[in-house]
Amino acid sequence: MKAITTSDAIGIVLGVFVLFLFFSQVFPKVYALITDNFSKASGENVARQLSGLITVSGAATYKIKIDYTPTTEHTYNVLVKDRTVKVTPIFTVNYAEKASSTQPFAVVLNDYEQEKVNHFTVEKKFDGVSTYDFGASKE
Amino acid sequence: MISEQAKNKGLVHTMMFILKGLFAIAIIGLLYWLFISTILQMHVAINENTNERHAINLANVLISSEKLAYEGEVTCIGTSYPCNHYTTSSSCVSANCGWIAQDQSCYGTPYTCDNYLYSSSCTDAGCTPVNGKVMRGILDVGKLDEIFVRSGSLNLISIKDIGIGYPNSFTLVRIIDLEKCNSFDICDGWIGYLSGPITLQGLSIAKFGECLSEHASADVESFFRLQLTGPALAWWNPLDLKNCAQNNIPSSFSSIFSNSQITSEGFPIVIKYPNGDMHLGRIYVLLGEFS
Numbered sequence: 001m002k003a004i005t006t007s008d009a010i011g012i013v014l015g016v017f018v019l020f021l022f023f024s025q026v027f028p029k030v031y032a033l034i035t036d037n038f039s040k041a042s043g044e045n046v047a048r049q050l051s052g053l054i055t056v057s058g059a060a061t062y063k064i065k066i067d068y069t070p071t072t073e074h075t076y077n078v079l080v081k082d083r084t085v086k087v088t089p090i091f092t093v094n095y096a097e098k099a100s101s102t103q104p105f106a107v108v109l110n111d112y113e114q115e116k117v118n119h120f121t122v123e124k125k126f127d128g129v130s131t132y133d134f135g136a137s138k139e
Numbered sequence: 140m141i142s143e144q145a146k147n148k149g150l151v152h153t154m155m156f157i158l159k160g161l162f163a164i165a166i167i168g169l170l171y172w173l174f175i176s177t178i179l180q181m182h183v184a185i186n187e188n189t190n191e192r193h194a195i196n197l198a199n200v201l202i203s204s205e206k207l208a209y210e211g212e213v214t215c216i217g218t219s220y221p222c223n224h225y226t227t228s229s230s231c232v233s234a235n236c237g238w239i240a241q242d243q244s245c246y247g248t249p250y251t252c253d254n255y256l257y258s259s260s261c262t263d264a265g266c267t268p269v270n271g272k273v274m275r276g277i278l279d280v281g282k283l284d285e286i287f288v289r290s291g292s293l294n295l296i297s298i299k300d301i302g303i304g305y306p307n308s309f310t311l312v313r314i315i316d317l318e319k320c321n322s323f324d325i326c327d328g329w330i331g332y333l334s335g336p337i338t339l340q341g342l343s344i345a346k347f348g349e350c351l352s353e354h355a356s357a358d359v360e361s362f363f364r365l366q367l368t369g370p371a372l373a374w375w376n377p378l379d380l381k382n383c384a385q386n387n388i389p390s391s392f393s394s395i396f397s398n399s400q401i402t403s404e405g406f407p408i409v410i411k412y413p414n415g416d417m418h419l420g421r422i423y424v425l426l427g428e429f430s
Contacts, residue, residue, distance in 0.1 A: 007152070007156030007160065010156075010157070010160060011156060011159065011160035011163065014160055014163075014164060015160075015163060015164075018164065019167075022167075022171065026171070026175075030174075030178065033178070052192070052196065055193075055196045055197070055200060056196055056199065056200075058199075058200035058203065058204065058303065059196075059199040059203045059275075060203065061203050061272065061273040061274075061275045062272065062273070082306055082336050082338050083304075083306040083336055084306055104193075104305045104335070105305070106193070106196065106197050106200060106303055106304055106305045106335065107200065107302065107303060108302045126205065126270075126273060127270065128205075128258070128268075128270040129205070130204065130205060
């Protein structure tokens with residue numbers, strides 16, 4: 001009877017340990033990943049959209065102005081540098097502060113930095129030479 | 140005897156419970172592994188899609204850029220300087236005026252602005268140049284020769300940053316003229332490497348490019364590779380490509396190369412030659428990104 005109790009205890013302890021590891025280490029990361037990937041307002045999504053829009057504006061042969069407002073409920077810090085755009089969402093949830101995303105684009109754009117914005121504009125003009133301009137504001 | 144049986148029974152029960160515990164752990168481990176591997180597969184798929192999207196965007200930007208695309212003629216408008224504006228004989232004569240050496244003066248009637256065909260000469264004459272429109276998808280042979288090399292001189296390829304390219308990336312651009320092909324379906328064209336700014340320390344795209352140039356060959360094998368890999372990669376033996384990446388890109392960097400149906404089939408373009416000939420062609424953009 002004593003042997004059964006011991007093995008039961010070992011099994012329960014092991015089970016609890018594995019579940020503890022899963023819920024403490026793996027689950028939060030996966031949960032954050034899924035919510036991050038599938039949320040329209042996530043930094044990852046906004047950075048991907050912006051980098052895509054900046055690059056694709058280069059496909060316009062004369063001039064184009066693109067306005068993009070991912071959400072009016074949240075704001076972001078945005079940094080454009082070395083042909084990358086870094087977007088950090090300003091959410092009230094603590095972990096979201098770390099959920100910034102940096103995405104590359106393929107045209108030459110001046111360095112730019114702005115805080116707490118949610119409206120972005122990408123502009124391309126061709127006047128003998130292609131020039132690109134990026135701007136952001138709070139809406 | 141009875142105590143011996145009880146002891147054995149206890150051992151069996153203990154073993155059974157240990158086995159049950161191990162089985163439960165194995166099941167949990169298997170589920171965990173399946174879950175993680177699915178997440179990893181999703182990540183790889185997302186990265187491949189991102190890379191593919193980048194390659195398509197890049198090809199679109201390249202065929203629309205004034206760096207490669209044909210620009211309509213420059214038109215020159217406004218009023219040109221009068222002849223007495225010019226103070227040297229050469230500038231005076233080139234403006235269709237007459238030069239008097241004794242007086243060092245320029246006289247006559249200058250060309251009107253619409254006589255100037257180039258932006259610089261138009262500005263020099265006091266007129267205003269109006270740039271031609273960029274013709275998307277029509278690539279100018281003069282511009283292609285400046286940026287890329289003709290297919291015959293593969294070992295002269297160097298990596299260039301023309302202001303179009305993703306950071307920490309390597310772009311292989313292959314342009315073929317579909318109206319200049321031999322009996323083996325190997326077509327004339329251009330090939331070149333483009334790169335964006337490199338911000339990763341220790342990453343040398345140049346060495347990778349040099350390695351590719353050294354191993355590029357337009358031999359009989361390339362004809363067979365053409366059927367398998369498409370024109371973008373036909374110049375290289377797959378083993379050489381692998382070795383170039385392994386030997387020149389540090390293993391600490393992860394890399395992903397686009398090689399899907401879309402990039403292997405290329406984008407349709409028109410190639411404009413200086414004599415006015417227009418040939419049908421294709422542009423292939425193969426993008427390697429490092430992180």
